[in-house]
Amino acid sequence: MSRPHPSVRLSALAAASLAGLMAVAAMPAQAQETPWLFRARAVNIDPANKDSTGLGLSLSRKTIPELDFSYFITPNIATELILTVPQRHTIYSNGSRIGSVKHLPPTLTLQYHFNPEGRFRPYVGAGLNYTSFSGVRFEPAIEAALQPSIQKNSFGLAAQAGFDVMLDKQWSINVDIKKLQMSTDIRSKGATVGKFKIDPLLIGVGVGYRF
Secondary structure: OOOOOHHHHHHHHHHHHHHHHHHHHHHHHHHOOOOEEEEEEEEEEEOOOEEOOOOOEEEOOEEEEEEEEEEEOOOOEEEEEEEOOOEEEEEEEOOEEEEEEEEEOOEEEEEEEOOOOOOEEEEEEEEEEEEEEEEEEEOHHHHHHHOEEEOOEEEEEEEEEEEEEEOOOOEEEEEEEEEEOOEEEEEEOOEEEEEEEOOOEEEEEEEEEEO
16 A cells, blocks of 8 residues: 655645644633623612611612623632612601702622632622712701701722523623612701711612623
């Protein structure tokens, strides 16, 4: 039996090597997920309403839209920036409406994801919350009698737990629970009369997309 010509053997070896290199190059692209995850949630805000002013202050509960962007530093560790638009809440004193206020609470957390390759992916997180209060309005009688005002900014800790259920490699269903530290000083005629701790519990359900 005649042996193949050397040029034929070299061509076959080159073709096999090229095919092998292409397969190796394609493997990371198929296996590796991108580090960016976007979620949209509907979130119910349930304020704790801890008031030291003696006025029995409370804020109304509300369901709001929320967006967040996560960046995975490693498969297990991610950062998440939670965003929404300013939300108006009714202010009550001993159950009676006395005004309203808007707040914007962007929050940044660092998360640990327990099962990053599975279909069910639980996580926990902790971070910082910044809240900006604006659009404060009081009823005319309250304004005339007390001349009330509030501190405009609040910083506090944030704790988080939730999970993603993967529908495919990109889409997921998300359930998320957060507890935020959020408070403001209450003033009357320029003097501080107490602190109002809102400290809301946020329960959200939404969808996620992995880019």
